[in-house]
Amino acid sequence: MSEHKVEKKAKPPRAFGWMAEYEDENKLLDAARKVRDSGYTRTDAFTPFPVHGIDEALGIKPTVLPWFTLFAGMTGTIVAITMQIWMNAVDYPYIISGKPYISLPAFIPVAFELTVLFAAFTTVFAMLGLNGLPKFSNPVFSNPKFDRSTDDRFFLWVDSRDKYFNSDKVKNLLSDTSPLSVEEVREDESPTEIPRSLITVILTLILLTLVPGAIVLNIRTAKSNSPRLHVFFDMDFQPSLKTQTPAVASIFPNGRVQQPPVPGTVARGELEFADPYYLGYDPAATASLGGSSVNLVSFQDGDKTPTRAAVPDDGQPPSPADQPATTDAPAETPAEEKIVQETGPAAPAQESTAAQEPAAPVAEVTAQVEEPASADEAAPVADLPTVPANAEPNYAWLTEFPLPTDEALFDLGRRKFEQNCAVCHGFSGYGDGLVSRRAEALAQGYWLQPTSLHAAAVQQQPVGRLYYTVTNGKGKMGGYGASLNPKERWAVVLYVRGLQRSQNAQDSDVPPGMTVTTQK
Numbered sequence: 001m002s003e004h005k006v007e008k009k010a011k012p013p014r015a016f017g018w019m020a021e022y023e024d025e026n027k028l029l030d031a032a033r034k035v036r037d038s039g040y041t042r043t044d045a046f047t048p049f050p051v052h053g054i055d056e057a058l059g060i061k062p063t064v065l066p067w068f069t070l071f072a073g074m075t076g077t078i079v080a081i082t083m084q085i086w087m088n089a090v091d092y093p094y095i096i097s098g099k100p101y102i103s104l105p106a107f108i109p110v111a112f113e114l115t116v117l118f119a120a121f122t123t124v125f126a127m128l129g130l131n132g133l134p135k136f137s138n139p140v141f142s143n144p145k146f147d148r149s150t151d152d153r154f155f156l157w158v159d160s161r162d163k164y165f166n167s168d169k170v171k172n173l174l175s176d177t178s179p180l181s182v183e184e185v186r187e188d189e190s191p192t193e194i195p196r197s198l199i200t201v202i203l204t205l206i207l208l209t210l211v212p213g214a215i216v217l218n219i220r221t222a223k224s225n226s227p228r229l230h231v232f233f234d235m236d237f238q239p240s241l242k243t244q245t246p247a248v249a250s251i252f253p254n255g256r257v258q259q260p261p262v263p264g265t266v267a268r269g270e271l272e273f274a275d276p277y278y279l280g281y282d283p284a285a286t287a288s289l290g291g292s293s294v295n296l297v298s299f300q301d302g303d304k305t306p307t308r309a310a311v312p313d314d315g316q317p318p319s320p321a322d323q324p325a326t327t328d329a330p331a332e333t334p335a336e337e338k339i340v341q342e343t344g345p346a347a348p349a350q351e352s353t354a355a356q357e358p359a360a361p362v363a364e365v366t367a368q369v370e371e372p373a374s375a376d377e378a379a380p381v382a383d384l385p386t387v388p389a390n391a392e393p394n395y396a397w398l399t400e401f402p403l404p405t406d407e408a409l410f411d412l413g414r415r416k417f418e419q420n421c422a423v424c425h426g427f428s429g430y431g432d433g434l435v436s437r438r439a440e441a442l443a444q445g446y447w448l449q450p451t452s453l454h455a456a457a458v459q460q461q462p463v464g465r466l467y468y469t470v471t472n473g474k475g476k477m478g479g480y481g482a483s484l485n486p487k488e489r490w491a492v493v494l495y496v497r498g499l500q501r502s503q504n505a506q507d508s509d510v511p512p513g514m515t516v517t518t519q520k
Contacts, residue, residue, distance in 0.1 A: 014187045016139040017160040018170045019146075020179035021153055025051045028154040031177035032057035035158060038173055042159035046140070046149040068126040069119050076118030080111035142188045145181065157185065277402045278486055280467035285396035398464030403487065405494055413495030416488050420480060429453035429499045448476050459500050466493045 022028045028045060035043055036059040043058055045051070081104075088094060089101035099106055128134070140146050140157060149155050156177075158170050167184075174182045272278030403409070418427065426432040431450035439447035451458060458466075470489045473479035480489065501509065 015160055015167065016185045016187065017158050017162075017165070018167070018174055019140060019143065019155055019157045019183055019185050020174040020177065021145060021155055021181045021183075022177075022179055023153070025154055027178060028156060029053060029057045031156050031174070031179065034177055035156065035173065039164050040158055040162050040170075042162035042165075044157050044159070046146070046155040046157070048150050048152060048154075051154075063130065065123065065126055065130060069123045072122030073115045073119035076114040076116070077111050079118070080114035081107055084110055137188065139185045139187060143183060143185065145183070153180075272486075276398055276464070280464035280471065281395035281397045286394070289394060289396060395464075395468075397462035397468070399462045401463060401490060401494065403490060409487075409491050410494055410498060412488065413491030413493070413498075416484060416492050417495050417499075420483065421492065424450045424477075425453060426450075428503060429496065450477070453496055454500055454503050459504070463490075463493050463497065466496060 020031060022031065025047065028047065028051065032043070032045060032054065036057060041059060045054055045058060047054070084107045085102055088096075093101050095101070096106075140155070145153070146155060156174070156179075158165070158174070160167075171182060171184075266274065274283055276282045422433055423435045424431070424433045426436070429452065431452045433450065436447075436450055440449075461469075467489055469477075470484070470492055471479055471481040484492070
């Protein structure tokens with residue numbers, strides 16, 4: 001029995017219509033109107049740029065797409081309102097913020113979101129369906145001349161699926177519109193079968209896209225004793241230890257997780273807790289005196305470092321009772337030779353003169369202030385009386401200004417004194433400022449006269465004690481640490497010293513050759 005192979009007869013290419021080529025848009029519009037007037041509706045035009053009036057010339061009717069969008073949006077609104085009424089008023093009634101079960105104003109956000117969602121998706125898919133998209137090929141692509149439709153040529157096409165289509169009549173109609181060429185659009189003769197190799201590649205890619213999902217599904221459902229996958233090893237295997245638990249000896253030899261700070265460590269923003277410039281006294285020298293101090297680090301594992309005492313809320317330094325004792329403090333330090341205690345024996349008070357006496361020049365004032373007391377004049381630390389914890393603080397006050405004193409600093413102190421202090425203490429420092437005078441005139445009985453800056457007790461105070469009072473206040477006087485920076489506070493102290501000397505000047509303060517002798 002012989003086998004006979006039947007060969008399929010090749011079908012002739014199917015005709016899809018006629019297409020005419022024009023050199024400008026005006027001829028295209030004229031041709032489109034003639035085709036429209038002839039009754040043809042399945043037509044299309046291809047131009048390199050938008051042509052105004054082409055829709056009217058082709059007889060294209062308005063699209064029904066907006067109706068799809070409208071009905072889809074209304075459907076979304078109805079679905080959202082119905083869903084929320086069912087959930088909140090029927091299936092699970094729940095009062096939220098006192099609102100009724102059916103609260104239309106509260107339902108608006110969800111209704112708006114579903115309206116937009118339904119309308120957007122319906123518009124996209126309806127547009128694709130009405131335009132017959134996606135379309136991977138078009139018969140007009142088989143004409144080589146059609147490539148110029150994106151450059152400088154205009155084409156008009158009449159589809160063979162039009163109900164009035166007649167090949168000869170359409171050809172004659174297009175020929176009468178003065179085109180450059182009229183050609184029949186036929187089916188592309190290239191093979192329509194998809195190559196097997198391309199099918200294999202597509203199937204392989206599809207299978208590969210399923211691999212990551214299968215791996216993730218296996219990891220989520222299966223059990224394993226192996227550790228999980230680590231992508232960033234530096235984050236997964238960094239040395240991380242919990243507090244109050246023994247540490248590995250190779251990391252910290254002392255076996256502790258929380259390590260003591262390095263001696264002398266100062267936390268950011270806390271330098272002022274140990275700097276005499278910010279405090280007005282020397283914390284280290286104060287600790288040697290038995291008074292409270294503010295140091296840098298705390299006791300840890302037997303470290304013989306004083307604990308940093310907490311500063312109370314009232315701004316006053318901690319009392320000696322709050323300061324832990326140290327066993328390694330030296331009996332005497334060189335800093336004790338410069339200590340002048342406010343509670344110690346006072347220097348002889350100078351005889352005051354009348355307020356109208358001429359004030360000493362600024363240069364003389366700064367020179368007098370900068371002269372430190374000699375070791376012979378300072379009272380020995382061992383002979384100082386013991387001060388109770390609730391009395392004046394037993395601090396190693398600074399006796400010298402920690403910054404250079406000059407006329408600029410003196411002028412800064414004068415301005416800050418007149419702005420902040422003169423209202424109570426007065427411009428001359430006798431405690432007779434405007435606020436004090438007003439309080440005395442009211443005679444309410446609870447006003448305390450501001451301290452005169454020329455009192456003997458105030459004149460005997462070291463500059464550090466005056467700075468401490470300006471910073472933290474004293475009695476009814478509030479502190480100015482928040483309104484004046486450290487330099488401005490030291491400037492005020494310098495001006496107070498100059499004010500004291502100007503109001504209590506002696507003949508010895510007047511430079512030689514400037515003394516005025518009054519003859520009787």
